[in-house]
Structures are given as C-alpha cells and as structure tokens.
Amino acid sequence: MARSWCSSRSSNVPALAHAPSLWLMLLLLVGLSDGQLQVGFYSKSCPDAESTVAAVIRQAGAADPTILPALLRLQFHDCFVRGCDGSVLIKGGNKNAEVDNNKHQGLRGLEVIEGAKTQVEAVCPGVVSCADIVVLAARDAVTFTGGPSFDVPTGRRDSKVSNLRDADALPDVHDGIDALRSKFRANGLDEKDLVLLTAAHTVGTTACFFLQDRLYNFPLPGGGRGSDPTIPPGFLSELKSRCAPGDFNTRLALDRGSEGVFDTSILRNIRNGFAVIGSDAALYNDTATVDVVDSYSGLLSNFFGPYFRQDFADAMVRMGRIGVITGSNGEVRKVCSKFN
Numbered sequence: 001m002a003r004s005w006c007s008s009r010s011s012n013v014p015a016l017a018h019a020p021s022l023w024l025m026l027l028l029l030v031g032l033s034d035g036q037l038q039v040g041f042y043s044k045s046c047p048d049a050e051s052t053v054a055a056v057i058r059q060a061g062a063a064d065p066t067i068l069p070a071l072l073r074l075q076f077h078d079c080f081v082r083g084c085d086g087s088v089l090i091k092g093g094n095k096n097a098e099v100d101n102n103k104h105q106g107l108r109g110l111e112v113i114e115g116a117k118t119q120v121e122a123v124c125p126g127v128v129s130c131a132d133i134v135v136l137a138a139r140d141a142v143t144f145t146g147g148p149s150f151d152v153p154t155g156r157r158d159s160k161v162s163n164l165r166d167a168d169a170l171p172d173v174h175d176g177i178d179a180l181r182s183k184f185r186a187n188g189l190d191e192k193d194l195v196l197l198t199a200a201h202t203v204g205t206t207a208c209f210f211l212q213d214r215l216y217n218f219p220l221p222g223g224g225r226g227s228d229p230t231i232p233p234g235f236l237s238e239l240k241s242r243c244a245p246g247d248f249n250t251r252l253a254l255d256r257g258s259e260g261v262f263d264t265s266i267l268r269n270i271r272n273g274f275a276v277i278g279s280d281a282a283l284y285n286d287t288a289t290v291d292v293v294d295s296y297s298g299l300l301s302n303f304f305g306p307y308f309r310q311d312f313a314d315a316m317v318r319m320g321r322i323g324v325i326t327g328s329n330g331e332v333r334k335v336c337s338k339f340n
C-alpha cells in the first residue's frame with residue numbers, strides 16, 4: 001500500500017511531523033540564513049551603510065545633476081543582465097566584460113558607485129555588496145531628482161561572472177512592444193512594471209545616437225526607409241532639427257518639456273505622440289500597455305487614478321529582486337570593478 005511522505009517518515013521525526021509551527025520556524029530560519037533580501041539588512045553589520053551611500057550620491061548629484069538619472073539607469077542595466085548582481089561594474093582587460101557590450105552604450109555612474117564603495121569599505125570592510133550599492137544609489141537618485149523616497153531591501157551578493165554576450169538580452173530602442181513585454185516577462189515583470197519603469201524616462205536625456213534610425217532609417221510599411229510615420233509632423237521637424245543625420249552625441253530630454261520634474265508627464269508625452277525614443281513610443285502600440293499609460297496620465301488620473309509615485313517605487317523594488325544572489329553564494333567584492 002502506498003504510504004504518504006509524512007507517515008513514512010513519522011517514525012524518524014515524530015516531534016517535527018506533529019508540530020507544524022516548528023516546521024514553520026525551521027523554514028523561516030533556513031530562509032533567513034539562506035539570505036533573503038530584507039529592508040535594513042545592514043542595520044547591525046554596517047549601520048551607516050545606507051547613509052554613507054546617500055551622502056556620496058547627494059554630493060555627486062550636487063557636482064553634476066546629470067549623474068542622478070544615469071545612476072537610475074544603471075540599476076536597470078545591472079538587474080536586466082543576469083540579475084542585480086553588480087556584474088555590470090566589472091571591468092575586463094580584453095573588452096569582453098559585460099559592460100563592453102554595445103547595449104550598455106552611454107552608461108555612466110560606475111565611478112560614483114566605486115566611490116561609494118570606497119567610503120563604505122572605510123567604515124565596514126567586506127560587508128556591503130556592490131550590487132546593493134547600485135540599488136541604493138538608484139533609490140537615492142530617484143529621491144534626489146524629486147521622486148518618491150522609499151525603502152529598498154538589501155542583502156544581495158556580487159556575482160563572480162561578467163560575460164560580454166550576456167548583455168545582448170537587454171531591451172533596445174528598436175524593440176517593438178512584443179519584444180519589450182517578453183524581455184520584461186523573462187525577468188518576472190509584467191506590462192504594468194514595463195510602463196512604470198519606463199516612466200523613469202521622466203528624468204534624464206538621450207544621445208541622438210538612439211534616434212538616428214527612428215528619424216532617418218526607419219523601415220517604412222510600403223518598403224524603403226525614412227522617418228517613423230507615427231511621429232507627428234511638427235515633432236518630427238523638431239527632433240530632426242536637434243539631431244541631424246550622423247549626429248550621435250547631442251543630447252535631448254527624454255521627457256519633452258518636463259525633464260527637470262519627476263512626474264507622469266513622460267506618460268502623457270507617450271500618449272500624445274511625443275515619445276522621443278522608439279521603445280517609449282512602442283508602449284502606446286498595445287492595448288495592455290495603453291491601458292496602463294492611460295491610467296497614470298489621463299485627465300482624471302491625478303484624482304482617481306493609481307498612485308504613480310508609490311507604484312513606481314514598488315516597481316523599482318520588484319526590479320531590484322531580479323536574479324539576486326544571496327546567502328553564501330557569490331561574494332562581497334572589495335572593489336566593485338574587480339572580482340576578489
């Protein structure tokens with residue numbers, strides 16, 4: 001006769017089998033020692049970790065305000081490649097590190113993370129991971145650009161891996177809505193997260209490099225190449241006057257007319273055809289994402305809609321959970337750009 005798992009083992013572990021609360025405690029203990037992320041992970045091991053990082057980010061932002069959006073972008077680029085594991089920070093000698101992939105074009109702020117790490121190492125050596133510093137820095141960058149203040153769970157460890165090709169998986173300005181959705185889904189994030197996190201483009205700028213194809217080399221429905229036909233004519237002239245053919249370096253705001261304010265204007269711009277990069281425009285090409293964009297940017301959304309600031313913060317926390325390494329896996333690097 002078949003015996004249940006419980007009954008077959010009950011003679012060996014009678015006390016545990018008959019005490020569900022003991023099981024629960026054991027599971028919780030295993031969970032914690034296995035290194036679950038938690039808010040205030042360093043509160044005992046390095047109580048000044050978060051304030052030290054915040055001070056470095058504040059100082060960096062005061063010296064160069066454009067570094068704050070760059071630090072927010074950096075978390076996206078770390079988390080979407082192998083998870084939030086600091087892999088993007090590794091510098092390779094032979095141009096074969098993850099960071100050397102073209103998908104990380106224009107990525108900045110790595111030296112700010114290294115600076116924060118140096119300060120944190122000075123107060124508690126070998127305790128705080130670079131992966132956590134990336135997430136803390138992005139959180140602080142959001143707050144310092146006028147976005148929400150929020151807690152982020154920590155306890156990540158750093159990877160021992162950095163591969164050039166791993167970054168091929170990153171979303172791209174040429175991605176249509178299906179590609180964007182599936183890349184987010186592959187990381188456990190849904191359409192709402194896709195819209196909310198892309199709304200990070202409420203701050204910061206893009207290089208004309210990322211507009212060249214949209215303005216001058218877009219595949220047209222009837223064949224041939226030209227400008228993305230969904231761009232309203234007046235806006236197209238404006239973009240072309242800012243980004244001439246072959247201009248890769250001029251920078252323009254991602255959130256036209258509101259780049260200095262952390263708000264939902266980026267979503268209104270996307271709704272009204274004023275998305276600057278193609279992947280932002282793509283969010284208005286699919287019912288599921290259109291509904292999310294509308295819910296945060298409609299006329300009455302300020303009164304009746306979902307609460308953007310809180311939802312954005314929650315989405316950042318969800319992104320921060322992608323593929324984390326915890327517990328005794330990985331390592332806490334001494335220097336963020338090098339494996340130990």
Ligand code: HEM
Pocket residue numbers: 066069070072073076105106107108171172173180197198200201203204205206207210277279
């Ligand atoms: C959905 C896919 C996404 C694509 C294709 C994309 C693409 C881009 C591109 C091309 C730029 C301009 C980079 C430059 O020229 O320096 C940019 C900037 C930026 N991205 Fe994204 N992005 C995406 C999602 C995200 C997410 C999820 C975040 C963060 C939550 C984010 C945050 C930012 C920020 C803050 C900037 C401004 C950076 C600066 O001013 O230096 N992006 N993004």
